[in-house]
Amino acid sequence: LPTEAEWELAARGGNEGLDYIWGNSPKPGKKWLANVFTGEFPHKDTGEDGFKGTAPIKSFPPNGFGLYDMAGNAWEHCSDLYRPDAYSLFIKSPKKDPKGPRGGVSQIEVNWFLQNGKWPSPLIFGKQHALSFLHVTKxxxxxxxxxxxxxxxxxxxxxxxxxxxxxxxxxxxxxxx
Known part of the structure; x- marks a missing residue:
């Protein structure tokens, strides 16, 4: 699996500084350039992007590196373990192609981070499997x-x-x- 930094480099396709892989608008010319949920979520996907559910590979144009489907269709796992505070740690100690945190966090710990440490989620959800760590998805x-x-x-x-x-x-x- 690529690291999060490697995935981002590949996804940009050489187009640094753009908000999206294809430009600065999520929907240029009122047309989706990725497989997304259109309609009333979660009840009715209208298929405005051409698909209801997953789309076949190469259904949308490739990026500048010739890579298809770097946005939409399916979240892609990266080798990096997820930490909600990863970017703040990076700012304190910047590195080229950071490999992500050495220790991951569980869903319980993410809930704790998101609630500023005030949500007793271990009491609500109980103990998780030791290998049940979260990975970055992009x-x-x-x-x-x-x-x-x-x-x-x-x-x-x-x-x-x-x-x-x-x-x-x-x-x-x-x-x-």
């Missing part, structure tokens, strides 16, 4: 609706359980040169 998915999940920007990040497969998460193999 790119958004066909279940992302613009009202709550506009994560098609290369710099946007999310997380997913590494032991919980879904129909809207996947991975992309990468090779260093």
């Amino acid at each position: 790119g958004g998915s066909f279940l992302c609706h613009e009202s709550y999940c506009l994560r098609y920007r290369p710099g946007a990040r999310h997380y997913s359980e590494s032991l919980a497969p879904t129909n809207h998460t996947g991975f992309r193999c990468a090779k260093s040169r």
